């Protein structure tokens with residue numbers, strides 16, 4: 001769970017940083033998107049590294065979901081009757097929140113790919129013109145609200161995930177808990193704020209001119 005989570009977290013941090021290139025203008029973000037397809041050339045054919053990353057992401061996602069399902073099955077087998085009222089239920093509440101936020105995030109990613117990668121859920125998708133796709137994609141209030149809600153969910157998921165990661169890897173000691181907490185909060189805020197900036201700036205008319 002922790003190792004695949006780290007891989008997905010690394011993707012999310014890199015993706016958030018890449019998206020911020022929109023603030024530098026259309027050339028910057030479109031050039032970056034083109035670079036993602038070209039990187040590795042001429043040693044490797046075009047898009048081979050991009051596809052390697054995509055396959056890595058798919059494998060990490062499948063293994064992450066598989067580990068979550070296995071963990072859920074173990075928890076249910078260990079306690080089929082559920083906790084008595086007076087017992088501390090904090091751990092199971094956090095675990096349940098991870099489960100449903102994880103499922104919601106998966107659904108968001110499917111919608112997001114239809115919106116920004118395949119263009120099937122986009123009103124005017126232009127392949128290769130990421131700037132245009134973002135500027136038009138976040139014109140609507142509903143779409144922007146869906147993204148904001150998804151980023152808040154991502155925040156909860158990341159926060160608990162980053163905190164639990166140390167436990168899963170066996171790096172847990174009460175003396176380091178405040179560092180774990182600070183680490184989880186810092187990276188959660190970094191990712192959530194970094195992502196949210198883009199739809200908010202576009203919807204609020206703070207960047208570019210809509211084509």
Ligand code: HEM
Pocket residue numbers: 012015019033036054105109112113116117130133134147151154195196198199
């Ligand atoms: C406000 C937040 C976000 C914005 C503005 C955004 C924007 C984009 C854009 C423009 C693309 C297409 C890039 C291209 O074709 O070069 C893309 C692709 C993608 N995004 Fe996001 N994204 C956001 C959040 C997320 C989150 C939270 C996740 C995952 C949890 C995610 C996962 C992906 C994936 C898997 C792709 C496909 C990458 C590929 O081409 O293989 N995105 N995103």
